[in-house]
Amino acid sequence: MSPQSRIIFNLVQNDHSINLEFKNPLLKDSLIIKEILIDRPTQLFYSRQIINSGKKSFDSEYGSLFILPGDTLSLDRSGYNVHSSTGFKNFTERLIPISLEEYAIDVNAIKAMKQELNNRGLRGLLHQINDKYDERNNSIKNCVLANKVNVKQASILNNFNYVIRSYKISYIPFLETSLSTSDKSILDSCYDDILKNIGKISSISTNCNFQIYYSMIKYDALKNGNFSKDFWGYFNSVKPGIKEADFYHPYLVTQLYSGYGYNPKSLNIVVSKLSDQKKDLFIDTLCLIARSLLKSEIDMVSGRKELMSISKGKYAYFLPAKSMNKGGRNIAQLKSVKIVNRKGELFSLKEKLLKGNVKITVIDLWASWCLPCIQDHAILNKIKPIFDPKVVKFIYLSIDRDETKWKKMLNEMEEGRDAHHYCLSAVSYQDLMRFFNISTIPRYIVVDRHGRILNEEFFRPNDVNFKRELNAFLASAEPQ
Secondary structure (H helix, E strand, O other), rough: OOOOEEEEEEEEOEEEEEEEEEEEEOOOOOOEEEEEEEEOEEEEEEEEEEEEEEEEEEEEEEEEEOOOOOEEEEEOOOOOOOOEEOOOOOOOHHOOOHHHHHHHHHHHHHHHHHHHHHHHHHHHHHHHHHHHHHHHHHHHHHHHHHOOOHHHHHHHHHHHHHHHHHHOOHHHOOOOOOHHHHHHHHHHHHHHHHHHHHHHHOOOOHHHHHHHHHHHHHHOOOOOOOOOHHHHHHHHHHOOOHHOOOHHHHHHHHHHHHHHHOOHHHHHHHHHHEEEEEOHHHHHHHHHHHHHHHHHHHHHHHHHHHOOOHHHHHHHHHHOOOOOOOOOOOOHHHOEEEEEEEOEEEEEEHHHHHOOOEEEEEEEEEEEOOOHHHHHOOOOOOOOHHOOOEEEEEEEEEEEOOOHHHHHHHHOOOHHHHHOOEEEEEEHHHHHHHHHHOOOOEEEEEEEEEEEEEOOOOOOOOOOOHHHHHHHHHHHHOOO
């Protein structure tokens, strides 16, 4: 990898989505090696925003690549080209015609689908989806003829093509557009086909599968009149064909995992709903997981211990052990770094971090030109009230080189009214950037009351681990 660069891939592991980071902290080209434990063909996906602070423009770059168990893959120094591989020799988008919108549907893509449904009807929309499906199938055949992929790899791409088709179909019943009786019959046939070919979908590991599984359960509950607003109120009312499918149990665990990350207190409702179900071994296991997670909200150590005892620690990833600062670094080493507040007053970063008697301080490194940073502020603003301000302090530290632009952005943001907003002084810029090896933002750093750096690359606020790990740090922190 090139000096001080990093690339983050997203993949599905243990039936939940994780990020896999490759980072070169050195000032020279370095070989960075990672081992990934997978049990089936797995899609590695990356997406990054290229930010031009001068023009304030934001461009996107994305790509995906399939790896198989046993594959050895080498990327070039940029991380965006395959150098050598025992498996696929190129990124998926460079083999078959596929756009990001086809396997990472966002709000705009949903609006476009709804417009197409209103203009052309269900048959027209399905015709469009199937035309794209056929186009990709033909492209895969051409890849085989051109020796770009072998027969086994072509089979994986064919299955992925079917996943993309099913993924788009899975949004149709919920586009808030009325469908005729004949349209509903067509959709029934589509879902029957998906269930019949569920093996193609579950044979590969990709984030698209979560939406397909959710849609199958929800659509069946709607069709049979068993739907309720709460997933845990209808999940067990689906037809036997869905319950017996290989995806069903792992997907329920995924729902529990994501629900806990979004709102830990919701587990009280989950336990209540599961207790009302007809007992079986797996539902009992879900109840045990939920109860151990609830305990962890009060006592992290006991909760994690209980979780480790379930199914031989299979679900330990719900409460990952917190990252430690093995190097023993302390913020006191940055004694010369100065920051300014909006009034132009100069302070020592060390002074502001260690002032008061809070257990934990979270530093949010951002800049006025960084769109992801600003988006994170809005999310963090909703999370902050969860934590007692006498126990956890949040400091926003801008790395803007122009204080005028920083102050202008503070005035434009609702979150800019927070008193703990500071800007890194120009003379201290290089010292801080080098100390933490900062090449990208947003960046979050966690420090304890003594200035010890607990985590130099903490989770972002939209990550389910953000709240969990802060609670873990608090649970193990010294009494105030």
